[in-house]
Amino acid sequence: MITKVAIRNFKSLRDVHVDLERFTVFVGPNASGKSSVLQALDLLCHAFRPANGMQPFGGVPMQGFGGAPGQGVEAELTQAVSRGSKDPVELAAEAGGAWYRYRTRSASAPQNPPHIAQTKWDGEGAGTAPALDSKNWKQWKPEQGRTTPLPLSVLLRLEASKLVQPAPAQPDPTVMAPDGTGLHSALASMTLNDPDSWQALQENLKRIIPTIRRLRHTKAAQMHQPTSVLFDTVGADSLPATQVSEGTLLVLGLLAALHASGRPNLILLDDLDRGLHPKAQKELITLLRGLLDTNPDLQIIASTHSPYMLDCMGVNEVRMTFLKDDGATVCAALTSHPKFPKWKDEMTPGEMWSLFGEKWVAEEVTA
Numbered sequence: 001m002i003t004k005v006a007i008r009n010f011k012s013l014r015d016v017h018v019d020l021e022r023f024t025v026f027v028g029p030n031a032s033g034k035s036s037v038l039q040a041l042d043l044l045c046h047a048f049r050p051a052n053g054m055q056p057f058g059g060v061p062m063q064g065f066g067g068a069p070g071q072g073v074e075a076e077l078t079q080a081v082s083r084g085s086k087d088p089v090e091l092a093a094e095a096g097g098a099w100y101r102y103r104t105r106s107a108s109a110p111q112n113p114p115h116i117a118q119t120k121w122d123g124e125g126a127g128t129a130p131a132l133d134s135k136n137w138k139q140w141k142p143e144q145g146r147t148t149p150l151p152l153s154v155l156l157r158l159e160a161s162k163l164v165q166p167a168p169a170q171p172d173p174t175v176m177a178p179d180g181t182g183l184h185s186a187l188a189s190m191t192l193n194d195p196d197s198w199q200a201l202q203e204n205l206k207r208i209i210p211t212i213r214r215l216r217h218t219k220a221a222q223m224h225q226p227t228s229v230l231f232d233t234v235g236a237d238s239l240p241a242t243q244v245s246e247g248t249l250l251v252l253g254l255l256a257a258l259h260a261s262g263r264p265n266l267i268l269l270d271d272l273d274r275g276l277h278p279k280a281q282k283e284l285i286t287l288l289r290g291l292l293d294t295n296p297d298l299q300i301i302a303s304t305h306s307p308y309m310l311d312c313m314g315v316n317e318v319r320m321t322f323l324k325d326d327g328a329t330v331c332a333a334l335t336s337h338p339k340f341p342k343w344k345d346e347m348t349p350g351e352m353w354s355l356f357g358e359k360w361v362a363e364e365v366t367a
Contacts, residue, residue, distance in 0.1 A: 001299050002041065002151065002266065004094040008132055009082045011036045012329040019333065021317045022292055025272070026303045026331075027310060028321030028358050033329030034303035037321075038155055038268040039080075041301065044091040045153035045266060047073045047102040048140075077104045083327065090132045092121075095150050101137060120149075151265035151299065154178055158253040164241040166218075166228030175260065180253045184228045184241070187256060188217050197259045204259075208251050208276075208283045211235065215252075247275030251284065258291060266299050273306035285312035307350030315340070318349050322361040332361045 002020055007013040012033045026034040077089040081104075092101040099121040119137040140149075156178050163180035174189035176182045190198045206212050211234045217227040231239040231248070241249060258267070273281050292298055304310070310318055318334040334340065334349060337356055347355065 001297075002093045002095050004099075005037070005041060005044075006090075006092040006132060007037065007040045008090040009085050009087050010040050010077065010089050010091065011080050011082065012323060012327055013037065013040060014082050014085075014328040016329055016331050018319060018331050020299075020301060021314075022299050023289065023313070023317050024301045024319060025309065025313055025317060026301075026319045026321055027305065027353060028361075029323065032321040032323045032358070033331070034321050035270050036080075036329070037331070038270055038301060038303060040091050041093070041266070042153050042155040042268055043073050043076055044093055044100075044102050045150045047091075048100055048150045049152070073102065077102075092132060093150060098149065100140060100149055101132065103132075151297075153266035153268060154257065154264045155268040155270070156254065156257055157270050158250050160246045160249050163249040163253050166241075176253065176256050178257075180249075183253055183256055184217075186260065187215070187229055188227045190256075190259070190261075191217065194261060197261075201255045201259045204255055204287055205252060207287060208280050209248050212248070245275065247277070247280070250275050251280075254284075263298075265297050266301070269300065269302035272302040272304045273309050278306070278308040281306055281309045282312050285309055307354055310350035310353055311348040313349050315344060315349050315352070318353075320353075320358050320361045322358040324362050330362050332364050336364055338364070 001022060005018050005020060007016045007018075009015075012031075013036050016033070016037070018037065026037060028034055077091075081087075081089055088104045090101060090103045092099050094100075101119045101121065103119070120140040121137045158178075158180040160180075162177070163183050165181065166184045173182060173185040174193075176186040187198070187201075190201070202212075202215055205215070213232045213234060216230045216232065216238070218230060219227070229241055229252075230237075231241070231244050233239060233244075254269070257263070272284070276284065288300055292300065315335055316333070319331055320334055321329055321331050323329055334352060334356075335344075337352070337360060339356070340352070343352060343355075
């Protein structure tokens with residue numbers, strides 16, 4: 001589990017330090033850095049994946065990346081450098097009492113040869129974020145047979161246009177890509193190879209979308225032709241994916257990832273509330289908490305714009321983001337608001353957000 005993360009010079013995250021819980025939700029205005037935090041965490045975890053190429057969902061490399069640790073990460077980070085900066089991007093996370101850092105080359109020194117700077121810091125005072133430019137960092141080298149020090153992650157950025165496509169576009173038709181490509185073939189594989197997970201997925205889908213009665217698959221007209229999912233609902237049967245709501249598709253894609261074989265330990269969810277009724281949002285949070293209770297190695301970090309979802313969170317699980325006038329993101333825990341002690345027993349997190357807003361974050365962090 002990742003307990004702390006430090007990010008420097010990545011997009012608008014010029015110098016951000018965040019404490020993380022097993023279930024953490026980021027909330028704030030659009031373009032205030034919420035999604036960037038999730039992306040930075042995913043890139044950092046990817047950089048430290050073992051050389052055997054272990055990937056989410058059965059071994060398929062994530063889109064845009066190769067199988068070796070760090071391959072493709074430096075290019076992604078270099079392209080996402082803060083506006084006008086020539087300093088390197090630095091990402092660091094604490095896991096298991098030690099810090100792990102990934103640092104790109106400095107744009108101001110292009111003559112340096114390419115390198116992947118994976119370093120570790122476990123010296124005195126490792127419980128607090130060490131300076132990213134500290135000399136105490138040492139080169140991290142994976143030991144033979146050891147797993148990665150950071151959790152296996154997946155950043156789910158599901159797209160309805162990908163989720164409706166019946167034809168698999170993945171190298172392995174039994175898995176779904178992080179954007180939802182290959183959903184139908186992945187569910188067909190789950191039906192055949194893991195019927196218990198298939199049944200659990202349908203029950204969880206009905207909890208969140210009560211109008212769904214069951215899911216079925218079309219029959220392939222020819223051998224090797226992909227099947228697609230059909231929805232039997234309270235109002236109609238045999239609806240194709242193109243005729244159900246975006247919210248239903250997004251929930252199905254999320255559940256397909258959570259019930260998949262080889263599920264990662266760190267699930268990063270962008271716009272968790274997208275397309276969902278407030279009651280369905282609360283049911284989804286309840287479902288995710290149940291998964292956390294039954295899977296002690298699982299960590300979920302998400303972003304949302306919904307006060308209804310915040311109402312289901314503990315006050316210690318909410319992180320606020322805001323963009324300062326200079327374009328830099330600032331981030332703080334909801335519990336750090338100066339009036340939190342006064343209102344903690346009177347308001348839910350969603351009510352506090354509605355009352356406090358986010359501008360206070362810039363003042364709190366600057367102070």
